[in-house]
Amino acid sequence: QKEVEQNSGPLSVPEGAIASLNCTYSDRGSQSFFWYRQYSGKSPELIMSIYSNGDKEDGRFTAQLNKASQYVSLLIRDSQPSDSATYLCAVKSRNSGNTPLVFGKGTRLSVIA
């Protein structure tokens, strides 16, 4: 059973702070990793994807991957109230178009103004 684990939160951070979101996965053969943001009542939107060990930065977001530890994280710098949402970690076991994503339960982030 492939599993993706996340702390459900809520994670509360003050505006301007760094928010750190973590995710672990059980399938050691997983190839692709994604972070999605989901606002209440809306469908997920892709924030970051990462495929290799190390860090990947995109604006205020940094994804970190450690395949040996089976660990993925997302850092949000200069957090804004508009970042308040549920963040879903998703893992794909193979890099093919017909492999579904396995989602974690999500971490609810609250950025306090």
Add this chain to the structure above:
Amino acid sequence: GAVVSQHPSWVICKSGTSVKIECRSLDFQATTMFWYRQFPKQSLMLMATSNEGSKATYEQGVEKDKFLINHASLTLSTLTVTSAHPEDSSFYICSASAGQGSYGYTFGSGTRLTVV
């Protein structure tokens, strides 16, 4: 970028009736479509994977005769919830893949189904 249009965005139906949800890929050919269901405060749970022109593959515990999936073309996939019951009330989301080697998926906007 790739866009998936999902309709309706919300629907209320009476218990025992059927509801059809459509997902269309607007600017790419979706060889594979995934259908997810999300209950309140829960994560997305994969219901089934459909490939154009073939039968859908359902996840364990999902009744294929209740959740009918049709993927007759490369731009349209439908999910029909037959004989809906209140416990089927949920948020249904489709996600499309453009094919082999495609790493990212595009999600539809979701359909909020309420069965009364």
